[in-house]
Amino acid sequence: MADHIEPLERLADMFRRLDGVGKKTALRYAFNVLNFSESEANEFARAIESVKKDIKLCSVCQNISTTDVCPVCSSVKRDRSVICVVEDPRAVVAIENTGHYSGVYHVLHGAISPMKGVSPDKLKIKELLSRLKDGEVSEVIIATNPTVEGEATAMYLYKLISPLEINVTRIANGVPIGGDLEYADEVTLRRAIEGRYSL
């Protein structure tokens, strides 16, 4: 039976580990790959390996990068006095796509969530605080997701950072509550950045 063709099933199983991919979609993807050329399939396999092998964290902002310091942190065009704090690299992509942010970033790699066992020490908060020491930073924009965890993280960071006499802002709720930064359209995100308010 065709659904017991082991290599195809194994590949479909891998596709099912991707967000929102069910049984039929996974099998469809596997059949797509079967119709790829040999070189296309090899390219696909190499691309998967490369994502794990060649991507590390930027030593400054903790965003994913192929270099030790990411292009944003090493760019002379970016304003180092403003740091936008986000939960994950996808949020950086979303904000960069607005084309209306010229500061730098800090990626926490998560949000505080007692339910999921994510305590503050599991996030890149220590790294953020050490960036704030030298007095160069005048504003920290907290752009964690507008969810319970994201808001809790924002309040936690506000309490840590505001004693340092740094302006702490939060992106405006142009971003729909309960949503995810990754799926916000560019205009909404731009409004959210422009309409940020002091905490």
Next chain:
Amino acid sequence: MADHIEPLERLADMFRRLDGVGKKTALRYAFNVLNFSESEANEFARAIESVKKDIKLCSVCQNISTTDVCPVCSSVKRDRSVICVVEDPRAVVAIENTGHYSGVYHVLHGAISPMKGVSPDKLKIKELLSRLKDGEVSEVIIATNPTVEGEATAMYLYKLISPLEINVTRIANGVPIGGDLEYADEVTLRRAIEGRYSL
């Protein structure tokens, strides 16, 4: 910028080649892979290579298989006097999933389509006709998709096979017109097989 992280972009580009995957979904999948463990990612890469390397066509029914003769064709439980002709291996999966078909298959690998430049000689029709020579086959069920191309292929095969004094049937239009066998539910497909009519 995170959307210019080359390995991630390259992987997203590969995901975009899968059916129905757009820019945002492709990037989301690439990030999913980034969060895989090293061994999971390697397993994924190996699975893709394996699909191209280890799958060939069954020498009898032309379905995809890891062996020279596929499990259906080599099974003693299957009725070799009935051949179900389908456009692609996905249709075999769909029909096998009904659990109500005990004959064997023949996979054409496409349907006649002058628009797409698919002429009859590009399909596995010669291979089908050679299976009908020895007089063992009493019925050919044509289960091409209920689309213009599928119906045209059905009529073409009927004209070729009916002179051989073999009963040529077509699955009933329980399958919604314009649809694809892969997405039909099992009950609908079962009705379609039971309600087949003589051409």
